[in-house]
Every structure is written in structure tokens, then in C-alpha cells.
Amino acid sequence: MAQLQIQNLHVEFGGLRAVDNLDLTVEEGEILCLLGPNGAGKSTTLDLICGKTQPTGGSIRFQGTELSGLLEYERARCGIGRKFQVPSVYKELTVAENLSVAQSRHPGMWRALFTFGRGDTATQRRVLERVGLAEKAGVKAGNLSHGETQWLEIAMLLTQDSQLILMDEPTAGMTIQETEKTADLFRQLRGSHTLIIVEHDMSFVRRVADRIVVMNRGAKLAEGSVEEIENNAAVKTAYLGH
Numbered sequence: 611m612a613q614l615q616i617q618n619l620h621v622e623f624g625g626l627r628a629v630d631n632l633d634l635t636v637e638e639g640e641i642l643c644l645l646g647p648n649g650a651g652k653s654t655t656l657d658l659i660c661g662k663t664q665p666t667g668g669s670i671r672f673q674g675t676e677l678s679g680l681l682e683y684e685r686a687r688c689g690i691g692r693k694f695q696v697p698s699v700y701k702e703l704t705v706a707e708n709l710s711v712a713q714s715r716h717p718g719m720w721r722a723l724f725t726f727g728r729g730d731t732a733t734q735r736r737v738l739e740r741v742g743l744a745e746k747a748g749v750k751a752g753n754l755s756h757g758e759t760q761w762l763e764i765a766m767l768l769t770q771d772s773q774l775i776l777m778d779e780p781t782a783g784m785t786i787q788e789t790e791k792t793a794d795l796f797r798q799l800r801g802s803h804t805l806i807i808v809e810h811d812m813s814f815v816r817r818v819a820d821r822i823v824v825m826n827r828g829a830k831l832a833e834g835s836v837e838e839i840e841n842n843a844a845v846k847t848a849y850l851g852h
């Protein structure tokens with residue numbers, strides 16, 4: 611059984627079908643890149659999966675469970691994590707304290723810190739090593755570079771046991787070195803986590819994607835390997851049209 615099964619999903623905003631009868635299947639542990647011209651419905655698709663937006667109709671099943679009707683935090687508890695373009699870290703807290711807040715899964719950062727103290731430090735160390743921030747545990751999040759802040763946010767999702775991680779342009783604003791490190795991190799997460807990434811940077815997509823789905827006008831236009839998509843005439847036309 612696929613980890614994520616989307617069938618006939620649609621949502622309308624004032625008469626506009628931002629996502630239009632979308633069918634999408636994602637296997638456990640794969641890296642799926644979601645491409646498409648501006649306004650194709652990519653971010654809205656992530657919003658529908660994580661519960662930020664409720665669909666007009668259709669079905670989203672995660673590990674066999676229908677997500678319709680579940681709120682955003684309930685989906686997070688099921689193992690779905692969303693990383694937004696603007697990082698949602700607590701700048702006044704250290705890297706380790708941010709992980710404690712993420713680990714607690716309780717609303718409210720102060721309650722989390724006072725109730726759970728420093729959290730599960732062994733897990734924190736393991737996760738920080740994984741994302742390359744082991745040396746920064748005591749540094750305030752506000753003093754991290756842009757790339758480091760993005761990795762901290764990914765670390766927060768890893769400590770919450772997010773099995774499926776949804777990301778919107780994770781490399782936007784990163785230096786070349788940071789982008790390369792992010793590609794390495796994603797390749798290392800492959801297999802143990804499922805990633806759905808909205809990304810415009812084709813050189814990054816080539817480095818990380820197991821599979822690509824191209825959306826246009828809310829619907830799926832094409833899917834396949836990087837090579838298949840780069841040679842797909844309908845995809846070229848959709849991009850040139852924009």
C-alpha cells in the first residue's frame with residue numbers, strides 16, 4: 611500500500627479550482643518533487659495534505675487512514691510535518707530548546723519547556739548530527755544563518771517523528787554551499803522519511819528527485835523520472851505558456 615493516496619481531490623476559491631481532480635500516490639521513503647508554473651496549485655496541494663486548507667471534495671489517505679475531517683495538529687500527530695517558506699523557529703531560544711519545544715507536542719512553548727525540561731536529549735543530539743547542527747545546540751536560533759535555520763526546522767520535524775515531510779521551496783535564498791548540503795541531507799533522509807518538495811530549482815530537483823509530478827491549472831499534467839519530465843512536450847508547452 612502506498613503511504614499517501616490522493617484521489618479526486620479538489621478545492622475551489624471563489625469559483626477558481628486551485629486543485630482540480632488531483633490523483634497522486636506517494637510511496638514510503640521516496641522523494642517526490644512537485645513542479646509546475648506559477649499558480650499551478652502546488653502549495654495548495656501541500657496545504658490540503660497537512661490540513662491547512664480543507665478540500666471541496668476528494669480523499670487523502672495516509673498510511674491507510676482517511677485524513678478528511680482531521681485538523682492540522684491531528685495530522686501532525688499522524689506523522690505529517692510541514693515546513694513553510696518562512697521558518698517557524700523561536701529565535702530567542704537555543705537550537706536545543708527549539709527541539710525541546712518541538713518534541714513536547716504540546717501547545718505553547720513555555721509550558722513545553724517547564725513541563726518537559728530539556729526533552730529527550732539523546733534524540734536531540736542524534737537529530738542535530740543528522741542535519742549538521744551538532745555544534746550549534748547552544749546557539750540562539752536568531753543567530754543562525756538562513757540555511758542553518760532551515761535545517762533546524764527540518765530537525766524539529768524529525769524530532770516529532772514526521773514520517774511525511776512537506777516542503778515549499780526549501781532551498782530558496784540559500785547559498786550554493788547550503789543548497790548542496792540540503793541535497794545531501796535529503797538524500798540521507800530518503801528511505802527513512804518521505805519527502806514531497808515544491809521546488810523551482812531544476813538543478814536541485816535533478817539531484818534529489820526519485821520522481822516528479824508536474825501540475826498545471828490545478829491538475830496533474832505529467833509524472834515520471836527527471837529525464838522523462840525534461841523530455842515531455844506537454845510540460846515544455848505549459849512552462850512556455852507562462
Ligand SMILES: Nc1ncnc2c1ncn2[C@@H]1O[C@H](COP(=O)(O)OP(=O)(O)OP(=O)(O)O)[C@@H](O)[C@H]1O
Nearest residue numbers: 623624626628646647648649650651652653654655
Ligand atoms: N487562500 C486562497 N484564496 C484564494 N485563492 C487562492 C488561495 N490560495 C491559493 N489561491 C489561488 O489558487 C491558485 C493556486 O495557487 P498555489 O499557491 O497553490 O500555486 P503554486 O503552484 O504553488 O504557485 P507558485 O509556484 O507561484 O507558488 C492561484 O491562482 C492562487 O492565486
